[in-house]
Amino acid sequence: MSTLPLEPVPGPRGLPLLGNLPAFGRDPLGFLVRLRDEYGDAVTWSLGPRRSLFLSHPEHIAELLAARETGYDILEIGWAFKQVTGDSVILSKGADWRRKRSLVQPTVRPRQVRSYAATMVACAREAAGAWQDGRRIDVREQMALITQRIVLRTLFGNDLGDQTRALGDAMSVAEEVIGAELRGINLFLPGWIRTPARRRLLRAVAAIDAEVHRLIDARQRRPDDIEGRDDLLSRLLAARDDEDRPLTAKEVRDEAVTLWAAGHETTSTALTWTWFLLATAPDVRERLDAELDQVLGGRPPTIDDHDRLVWTGQVVKEALRLYPPAWLIPAVAREGATLGGTRIPTGTIVWCSQWATHRDPRWFRDPSRFRPERWGPDAPDVIPDHAWYPFGGGQRTCLGARFAQVEAVLLLATLAQRFRLELPPTDPGPRVGLLLQPSAPLIATVRARDIPAIRRIPPVTS
Structure with a gap:
């Protein structure tokens, strides 16, 4: 329980x-x-007729996330x-949630993620093979x-051929x-x-379901495979759960599609x-180039390079x-x-927002600036727990968090090692949907890098 008292105040009249x-x-x-x-x-x-409470302090957010399953x-x-x-682990409750989580979690544990790293790098290299200077x-x-391509290979074991783009x-x-x-009266x-x-x-869901159920049926017809x-x-x-029960075909569909969408x-x-942020920060990009050259020496990254x-x-x-x-x-x-007593x-409905907390000037100096050095071991500012929580927290933290973090680092390393992306100096701002996407297409010019000899990593100017 948080030691910080919670004292709700009324917000704007609706x-x-x-x-x-x-x-x-x-x-x-x-x-x-606001x-x-x-x-x-x-x-x-x-929110409409529903009473809501919005939290901004990391202590209250941590308490909320820790109590999401029990309270x-x-x-x-x-x-x-x-x-x-569907009824995947993300929406399940109580005993049903505990059962499904116990069955799904082993599929994305660190050992499993490690085994998928080579696929991540291979997919990035295949895509980069089509990139050319000036494109x-x-x-x-x-x-x-x-x-x-990565999620289809790791989730389904193949690219699904011509179906990939349609899906x-x-x-x-x-x-x-x-x-x-989410944003409107609907x-x-x-x-x-x-x-x-x-x-x-x-x-769209019918198209997704048809292919997922086809794959499930094919595997079930060949259980030895x-x-x-x-x-x-x-x-x-x-x-299998504690009672040796498998997931039903519908449950497998729900978990597979949820992992697919999230991953x-x-x-x-x-x-x-x-990529947008790197294009706005030449000093950050220079240090990134130096690290990639020094650690990788011109070869593709592996899971052993991640740390x-x-x-x-x-x-x-920092981008997250x-x-x-x-x-x-x-x-x-x-x-x-209860919260804060x-x-x-x-x-x-109790809400917290990663966007609002991550950009709170109380926890982040120059909150709108792209400063990866704030996460370094020698950074002067102490960042409270749950001032950064892109994957949630508590027992219901995102099951694919490790997968996503490893994937992002290895893909960025694979691509940035060989290319820079030049973008116009305009900020598209976010478009709010289920996820925060750029509000306009980011059209970049590809610039090939000459991978130089290993060099010292330069400091970043704060």
């Missing part, structure tokens, strides 16, 4: 029935930052989100193609519709109402923002601070829930 939903929908990030700056660390507001229920974020994730690329599209497009439709629903529409966007989503495979789908099919979109989004690529890891961590792909975490208070009324 409209009848809609509450603060219009203001939140117009500018979700700005609205949450709650933090103009009202305080614990602010009550209303809070999952907020089902709209009809659209449910169509994609113009859409950064997000290129990052998505790489992470899509990637279907997943993009799903993310777009979920994000739009969040409160019953599931039987079929808007044009919902019909698009159903078509499952034991010899190392992909995530085979591991899900082979998993593909999160990392590609993080890398897109990383040696210290500056590369700090670059990724400034542009966390997941930007909002909700939880619904159960009877008896204060009882939280049953049914209250």
Whole structure:
């Protein structure tokens, strides 16, 4: 329990029935930052008819995330989100959640992630083989193609051939519709109402489901083949709980699609923002080049290089601070829930936002600046626990966090070792959906690097 008392204060007045939903929908990030700056660390507001509480202090956030399984229920974020994730571990509760987590977690443990590192690097190198000096690329599209290939190979054991791009497009439709629903009145529409966007989503989910169920059926028809495979789908099919029960085909589908969506979109989004930030900071990029040349010496990275690529890891961590792909975490208070010694009324939606916390000047000097050195062992500022939490925290922390962090570092190292990306000096700003994507395409010019002899890593000018 936090030793910091929680003293909620009322936030801005809302409209009848809609509450603060219009203001939140117009500018979700700005609205949450205003709650933090103009009202305080614990602010009550209303999302439509629902009472809400927004937290900004890391101590309260840590307490909330630690208690999400025991004192809070999952907020089902709209009809659209449910169509994609089904009843996966991300939305399960109680004993069902504990069972599913115990079955899914071993598929993404560090030992398993280590075995996927070579696939990550190979996919990045394949993509880089098509890059040429002077070529113009859409950064997000290129990052998505790489992470899509990685997640399909590690999850399903192959690229799915001609289906790869079509399934990637279907997943993009799903993310777009979920994000739009989260920001607007459609969040409160019953599931039987079929808007044009919902019909698009159903078509996309049907395409995804058809391919996933085809793969599941193929593996189940050859059970002996499952034991010899190392992909995530085979591991899900082979998993057994304490009573020796497997996941059903529907449960495997839900977990596989959730891992796919999280593993593909999160990392590609993080890398897109990383390239944008590197283009704005020549000194950071120079130090990155020096580390890659010194540690790798011209060869591709391996999992054994991950911990040696210290500056590369700090670059990724700082990009996740400034542009966390997941930007909002909700939880619904159960009877008896407390925070900071204060009882939280049953049914209250308690929110915290990575965007607002990561850019709080109390925890980060020059919060809007890209400064990877703030994560170094000799950094002068102490950053509180849960002032940085791009993957959540507590028992419900993102199961794929290790996968995503290793993947981002190895992909950045593989690509940045050979290329720089030149971008125009304009900030697209984030587009708020399920994830924080750039609001406009980032069209970059590829510049090939000459990999020089090993050289000393230069300091970064703060």
